[in-house]
Amino acid sequence: MPLSPLPAFLTQRHGELHVEDLSLDSLARAHGTPLFVYSQAAMLQALGAYQRGLAGRSHLICYAMKANSSLAILQTLVRAGCGLDIVSGGELERALAAGCAPERIIFSGVGKTRAEMRRALDVGIGCFNVESRAELAVLDEVARAVGRRARVSVRVNPDVDAQTHPYISTGLKDNKFGIAHDEVLDTYRQAASCSGLEVVGIDCHIGSQITQAAPYLDALERVLDLVAAIEGLGLGLRLHHIDFGGGLGIDYRGDTPPAADALWAQLLQRLDARGFGDRQILIEPGRSIVGNAGVCLTEVLYLKPGEHKNFLIVDAAMNDLPRPAMYQAYHRIEPLRARADTAPLTWDVVGPVCESGDWLGRDRELAVQAGDRLAVLSAGAYCMSMASNYNTRGRAAEVLVDGARATVIRQRETAADQMRLETPLP
Numbered sequence: 100m101p102l103s104p105l106p107a108f109l110t111q112r113h114g115e116l117h118v119e120d121l122s123l124d125s126l127a128r129a130h131g132t133p134l135f136v137y138s139q140a141a142m143l144q145a146l147g148a149y150q151r152g153l154a155g156r157s158h159l160i161c162y163a164m165k166a167n168s169s170l171a172i173l174q175t176l177v178r179a180g181c182g183l184d185i186v187s188g189g190e191l192e193r194a195l196a197a198g199c200a201p202e203r204i205i206f207s208g209v210g211k212t213r214a215e216m217r218r219a220l221d222v223g224i225g226c227f228n229v230e231s232r233a234e235l236a237v238l239d240e241v242a243r244a245v246g247r248r249a250r251v252s253v254r255v256n257p258d259v260d261a262q263t264h265p266y267i268s269t270g271l272k273d274n275k276f277g278i279a280h281d282e283v284l285d286t287y288r289q290a291a292s293c294s295g296l297e298v299v300g301i302d303c304h305i306g307s308q309i310t311q312a313a314p315y316l317d318a319l320e321r322v323l324d325l326v327a328a329i330e331g332l333g334l335g336l337r338l339h340h341i342d343f344g345g346g347l348g349i350d351y352r353g354d355t356p357p358a359a360d361a362l363w364a365q366l367l368q369r370l371d372a373r374g375f376g377d378r379q380i381l382i383e384p385g386r387s388i389v390g391n392a393g394v395c396l397t398e399v400l401y402l403k404p405g406e407h408k409n410f411l412i413v414d415a416a417m418n419d420l421p422r423p424a425m426y427q428a429y430h431r432i433e434p435l436r437a438r439a440d441t442a443p444l445t446w447d448v449v450g451p452v453c454e455s456g457d458w459l460g461r462d463r464e465l466a467v468q469a470g471d472r473l474a475v476l477s478a479g480a481y482c483m484s485m486a487s488n489y490n491t492r493g494r495a496a497e498v499l500v501d502g503a504r505a506t507v508i509r510q511r512e513t514a515a516d517q518m519r520l521e522t523p524l525p
């Protein structure tokens with residue numbers, strides 16, 4: 100697949116890669132590597148495409164914070180009008196710390212605990228996206244015990260093939276997510292009979308890194324069929340909102356997902372044609388907001404040319420950026436400074452972690468020397484939020500760029516930080 104032009108926030112100036120108005124090499128020198136650098140303008144621009152697409156409609160864009168849950172990024176998006184989609188008690192606390200109004204928080208996930216439910220009810224979140232009948236019963240019990248009614252939406256599994264990596268497809272019968280199509284009406288009957296619950300919506304999320312409009316259109320038709328059936332049950336149910344989940348893909352390697360505004364123009368047309376244009380629309384985008392707004396900077400430690408393979412050993416690794424190891428994902432890799440004095444060679448870009456799966460890119464043509472720095476592109480989503488301390492490596496630092504201003508939004512983690520919660524034996 101041919102590579103696309105660089106994302107708009109990355110430009111080549113005088114042979115150096117810049118993010119907005121700042122040289123990435125200068126940022127790497129100032130803050131060390133590995134370093135995540137995010138462009139505020141890029142994420143606001145991505146959000147803007149959804150806001151344009153849904154303008155004039157009652158809607159709530161709940162950024163799926165699992166994609167990147169940095170407090171500063173959450174604040175940026177919340178201040179720009181986002182609600183948040185959370186999947187754990189930890190994310191709930193972060194969402195509140197970032198200043199998100201509780202009623203603009205929705206809670207997804209198949210394994211919510213009673214304690215998480217209680218806390219979410221105490222602060223008054225907007226909606227629970229319930230994923231099983233057993234969860235519905237527990238939520239009812241917890242809500243009654245604390246004297247509240249939980250607003251619920253049932254996450255349906257529409258059995259639509261999102262045509263994405265099997266690990267990130269969620270809307271097929273074989274996936275653990277959502278309530279099977281055939282059980283949806285009974286689930287709404289159950290919900291309607293629970294005094295601790297208030298039915299407010301329906302929800303569906305079919306997967307991630309979806310690069311075509313067709314799966315969304317299929318899912319929409321199925322969900323609307325269900326809305327009609329639910330409201331026809333004679334239980335007096337009227338669904339206030341319809342949540343279409345997230346999942347829109349980004350360009351990693353010449354991928355061409357539809358633009359959010361264009362996709363929504365199509366979806367809204369169908370929604371209106373089916374007579375449901377008056378419902379509030381919720382969406383839960385993650386990757387498409389932050390994915391291409393971030394890069395991970397890394398320094399070349401050693402060149403290790405070999406008979407069969409040339410290895411470029413860099414200081415970022417699978418613990419910082421797990422997507423290649425987990426999904427064989429492709430992330431474009433670019434030198435921060437162009438080099439005229441070195442012939443390009445084909446390299447496997449690998450990290451220092453003791454696993455053969457610790458690679459960031461394979462067979463990459465690069466002209467580099469030890470000490471050079473590289474940018475791993477499309478690293479704004481599911482990189483830092485999936486980072487670990489494997490090999491007792493500290494998590495990377497993070498910088499948010501706004502024009503010519505760079506703000507350190509997370510310090511580099513030290514070994515002492517990692518040991519803070521442990522109790523050594525006497």
Ligand SMILES: Cc1ncc(COP(=O)(O)O)c(C=O)c1O
Nearest residue numbers: 163207307345346383384385386
């Ligand atoms: C329930 C739910 N909502 C939203 C998202 C966000 O997806 P994406 O980052 O692909 O937009 C996910 C992740 O796939 C999810 O599981």
Ligand SMILES: N[C@@H](CCCC[NH3+])C(=O)O
Nearest residue numbers: 165267307308422480481
């Ligand atoms: N972690 C996945 C996306 C998971 C989406 C959450 N359901 C990725 O990096 O592509």
